[in-house]
Amino acid sequence: MKEALQIALDGPAGAGKSTIAKSLAKQLGYVYIDTGAIYRAVTYRALNEGINLEDGPALSKMIENMSIRLVPSDQGQRVFDGDEEVTDVIRSSEVTNNVSFVARQPEVRDALMDLQRDLAKHGGVVMDGRDIGTHVLPNADLKVFMTASVEERARRRHEENVSKGIPSDYEKLKEEIALRDKRDSEREVAPLRQAEDAHYLDTTTLSIDGVVLAIERLIEEVKA
Numbered sequence: 001m002k003e004a005l006q007i008a009l010d011g012p013a014g015a016g017k018s019t020i021a022k023s024l025a026k027q028l029g030y031v032y033i034d035t036g037a038i039y040r041a042v043t044y045r046a047l048n049e050g051i052n053l054e055d056g057p058a059l060s061k062m063i064e065n066m067s068i069r070l071v072p073s074d075q076g077q078r079v080f081d082g083d084e085e086v087t088d089v090i091r092s093s094e095v096t097n098n099v100s101f102v103a104r105q106p107e108v109r110d111a112l113m114d115l116q117r118d119l120a121k122h123g124g125v126v127m128d129g130r131d132i133g134t135h136v137l138p139n140a141d142l143k144v145f146m147t148a149s150v151e152e153r154a155r156r157r158h159e160e161n162v163s164k165g166i167p168s169d170y171e172k173l174k175e176e177i178a179l180r181d182k183r184d185s186e187r188e189v190a191p192l193r194q195a196e197d198a199h200y201l202d203t204t205t206l207s208i209d210g211v212v213l214a215i216e217r218l219i220e221e222v223k224a
């Protein structure tokens with residue numbers, strides 16, 4: 001029986017990747033790795049330093065001076081850039097709406113590849129992102145490509161904002177999500193795409209428990 005699997009979850013914004021990944025990691029005693037947080041930390045720093053978000057070489061130089069750390073905790077994954085904790089600030093709408101410009105620079109993707117692979121090298125990980133199954137962990141034991149209609153994904157994000165008391169406009173969210181998906185899917189390097197050997201899961205009408213159950217079944221198959 002195979003243990004300490006590498007599980008890759010990819011898909012567009014609001015598909016439920018991080019919610020499901022966290023839940024699976026907890027149940028399995030695995031580490032949850034949110035790779036989007038790495039791209040967000042880079043975007044946050046670039047915005048602060050006034051670096052052109054489409055200047056790949058300048059961004060890659062900046063990354064050389066960063067020390068990005070993902071630290072698991074009971075409250076979820078914490079994110080550090082050197083000694084500075086950036087867990088919450090990287091979720092701002094400014095970062096969210098700019099991250100896909102940074103993420104489409106080939107130099108940025110190259111500079112972040114080793115860090116991501118290193119985090120997963122011992123297995124026992126659930127890693128979520130856009131290119132985990134296609135590029136970061138091409139030999140992952142289980143790959144799932146999760147999606148949902150853009151309306152449902154915007155609705156989920158809207159409800160999440162409302163429940164946290166964050167001002168939210170459903171139509172604007174829908175537009176922003178569609179735009180980010182388009183940029184992530186149409187970029188030349190490592191676009192958002194289902195890996196050939198990934199399982200496709202449309203979660204539009206599924207509850208969180210329903211999705212977790214569906215993936216648990218796939219994990220059992222892999223382990224056997």
Ligand code: CDP
Binds near residue numbers: 018035036099100
């Ligand atoms: O949580 P949400 O779906 O809003 O986004 P995220 O997973 O935090 O990712 C933020 C952005 O980082 C994405 O829209 C992509 O532009 C980029 N990203 C990427 O290019 N490759 C990854 N493996 C993960 C994220």
Ligand code: CDP
Binds near residue numbers: 011012013016157203
């Ligand atoms: O990580 P990603 O951007 O793919 O999505 P998420 O942040 O995990 O999920 C976005 C929101 O949708 C969260 O508030 C989840 O609780 C919710 N969700 C849901 O309502 N139904 C699902 N099947 C999955 C997630």
